[in-house]
Amino acid sequence: MLSYQKNARRPNPPHRLDTVTQPLYARCMNKCLRSINAILGVVACIYSLLLFSCTESSGVVSLEENELFSLEYGNFEDQLNLFSLANPAPVQTSLAMRDGFFYIANGEARKVLELNSYGDLLSIYYNSEGNPTPSFADSESSQTVSTTRKAVEYPFNALGPIAADSRKYIYVVDQLPPERHEQDVENRLLLSQIVLRFASDGTFIDYIGQRGPGGMPFPYIKNIYTTQNSELVVVCQVNDGMVVYWFDRTGYLRSTIPFRVDHLPNPLAEDSLTDVYVSLDNIVPSLTEEKLFVKIDYYTSSIDAASNVESGIDYTTSLLYSLDINTGVYGDPLEIPAYEQEVADGFSRLVYHLSYDFLGVTESGWLFFIIADENEYTIQMIQENGGRILHRHLEVDHRDTLYHSISLSPEGIISMLVAEEEKAKVVWWRTDSLIDAILKA
Numbered sequence: 001m002l003s004y005q006k007n008a009r010r011p012n013p014p015h016r017l018d019t020v021t022q023p024l025y026a027r028c029m030n031k032c033l034r035s036i037n038a039i040l041g042v043v044a045c046i047y048s049l050l051l052f053s054c055t056e057s058s059g060v061v062s063l064e065e066n067e068l069f070s071l072e073y074g075n076f077e078d079q080l081n082l083f084s085l086a087n088p089a090p091v092q093t094s095l096a097m098r099d100g101f102f103y104i105a106n107g108e109a110r111k112v113l114e115l116n117s118y119g120d121l122l123s124i125y126y127n128s129e130g131n132p133t134p135s136f137a138d139s140e141s142s143q144t145v146s147t148t149r150k151a152v153e154y155p156f157n158a159l160g161p162i163a164a165d166s167r168k169y170i171y172v173v174d175q176l177p178p179e180r181h182e183q184d185v186e187n188r189l190l191l192s193q194i195v196l197r198f199a200s201d202g203t204f205i206d207y208i209g210q211r212g213p214g215g216m217p218f219p220y221i222k223n224i225y226t227t228q229n230s231e232l233v234v235v236c237q238v239n240d241g242m243v244v245y246w247f248d249r250t251g252y253l254r255s256t257i258p259f260r261v262d263h264l265p266n267p268l269a270e271d272s273l274t275d276v277y278v279s280l281d282n283i284v285p286s287l288t289e290e291k292l293f294v295k296i297d298y299y300t301s302s303i304d305a306a307s308n309v310e311s312g313i314d315y316t317t318s319l320l321y322s323l324d325i326n327t328g329v330y331g332d333p334l335e336i337p338a339y340e341q342e343v344a345d346g347f348s349r350l351v352y353h354l355s356y357d358f359l360g361v362t363e364s365g366w367l368f369f370i371i372a373d374e375n376e377y378t379i380q381m382i383q384e385n386g387g388r389i390l391h392r393h394l395e396v397d398h399r400d401t402l403y404h405s406i407s408l409s410p411e412g413i414i415s416m417l418v419a420e421e422e423k424a425k426v427v428w429w430r431t432d433s434l435i436d437a438i439l440k441a
Contacts (some may be wrong), residue, residue: 060378062393063429069119070425077134077151078121080424081109082403095405095417095426098164102426104417105172107159112172114150119426123150123202125170150202160193161223165230165249168200173221174207182217188239191217195224195234197251208232210245212252218245225285228363228410233285241280244292246325255325257292259283264296265321265330274301277313282358286322287410293367294321295336295358318355320367334386339371339378356380360408366435368408372398379414381431388438394429 071080082093092107101122104113110130114123124134137151160173174196182191194217197205209215218236225233231254234245240262246255261280268276277299284293298316319333338353356369365384370377377394394414396404403419412432418425 060391060393062376062395063379063431063434065395065427065429067425067427068117069115070423071119072423075109075130075132077124077126077131077136078113080104080106080419082106082419082424084108091403091419092159093403093405093417093419094159094161095407095415096162096164097407097409097413097415097428099166099168099409101164101168102415103162103164103170105159105162110156110159112156112159112162112170114170115426121149123152125152125154125156125198125202127156128153129155152198152202152204154196154204160221163224163226163232165226165232166228167230169205169226169230170198171224171226171232172196172198173224176217180217184219189219191219193218193221195221195232206251208234208247208251210253210256212247215253219243222282225287227285228287235283242283244283244285246285246290257323257325257328259294264294265319265333266298267319267333268298268300268316274303276300276316281318281355284358284360286361287363288365290325291331292323292325293358293361294323294330295319296321297355315353315355320358334367334382334384336369336382337380337389339380341373359406359414362408362412362432362435363410364412364435366412368412368414368431370406374398379431381412381435390434390438392429392431392434 071078073080073082075081080093082091084091094105096103100117102115102117104115106113110127112125113121115121126134134151136149156174157177158175160175162170162172164170172195173193175192176194183189184191194207194209196207199205206213209217218234220237222235222237222242224235227233230249232247232251234247236243236245241258241260241264243259244257245253246257248254259280261278264278264280266276266278279297279299281295281297283295285291286293295318297318299313300316302312302314315338318336318338320336321333322331323329324331336356339356341352341354343350343352354371356371359368359370361367361384367382367384369380369382375398376396379392379394381390381392382388396416396418400420401418402421405417407415409415409432412435413428414431415426415428418427
């Protein structure tokens with residue numbers, strides 16, 4: 001998708017003279033104009049194809065933001081509680097989108113909302129201690145299911161990331177009560193989080209822990225994902241790296257894959273004359289294959305030429321590896337181009353290279369990376385084989401944004417919950433249309 005512009009009103013065509021009455025020069029002129037128009041048409045087609053080339057040497061095109069709906073602040077069923085934005089504590093509200101449905105885990109209110117793309121409330125899962133009974137709920141029952149909306153009562157504690165699968169099962173991270181926390185003394189970890197599962201009809205199924213349904217709680221959960229086969233993948237942050245838990249569609253554990261920073265691939269270590277530092281940015285599962293994408297950032301020591309001592313650490317490069325979860329073997333790395341930021345310094349300009357954040361991957365194998373600039377986000381989309389690289393801007397005014405949560409759908413739609421001073425809005429960018437156009441070109 002390229003930038004959009006409304007079609008201007010087309011003026012009425014001028015009256016044509018009959019070709020018999022036109023003078024000779026006019027007929028010659030018409031032939032010339034037709035030839036010129038044909039050439040211009042070919043040029044336009046070539047230009048449109050160039051917009052989808054491997055890299056874009058000219059300016060980066062902005063994608064149009066589509067605001068879908070907004071939510072007011074408050075405690076009613078169709079409102080968000082984000083009153084803690086003024087506090088220094090982290091905001092516990094997250095967004096996921098799948099198949100055109102939006103799922104919001106509003107941790108401050110201890111409730112989960114399911115809405116369509118028009119903002120209509122379809123389901124609410126809520127803790128009755130902090131939320132009034134929804135207007136459409138049965139006051140005598142903990143669950144109300146109608147043909148259009150569901151109200152399900154559940155004693156949430158402290159909600160985290162949320163996801164949904166192709167069956168419309170909802171998965172949401174929650175925290176156990178303090179008396180049920182456990183300690184991993186060996187690894188110095190607090191085990192307190194679980195993943196709750198709700199069926200498409202609103203029925204609570206169970207909670208998933210490290211070993212499956214009802215298992216030992218997880219350490220801090222960075223994010224959760226669902227695959228094309230409705231399998232759950234839980235990515236946890238630990239002291240020495242990350243741990244990934246991969247569950248089948250019934251919730252039982254398939255694989256536990258630890259990623260210790262000191263055991264990660266480091267191809268720069270052999271060739272570098274200085275120390276090389278490894279930073280594990282993110283791990284995202286493939287949606288169609290049994291593998292994980294692991295993004296690693298590499299930094300090297302900078303040496304001051306005058307004193308010959310280490311003066312700092314410079315970003316060097318980012319590599320993306322795929323890891324087969326069955327064999328534990330890494331594939332060949334894909335180098336992720338850095339973001340170049342220009343900074344004016346007097347009459348000169350300095351260029352800094354920065355690492356993109358790994359946002360996610362689509363079912364068609366496009367890898368998405370994102371970085372925030374002064375007044376926008378820049379998206380870098382790379383085919384899994386590195387064959388094509390695209391850059392697009394998402395124009396977001398950070399000055400008006402108090403908080404945001406971003407989500408990438410399996411089709412490649414970028415959605416964002418944007419909290420502003422007066423309201424929260426849900427917007428999206430149809431990068432899926434851009435990908436479809438490229439695949440058909």
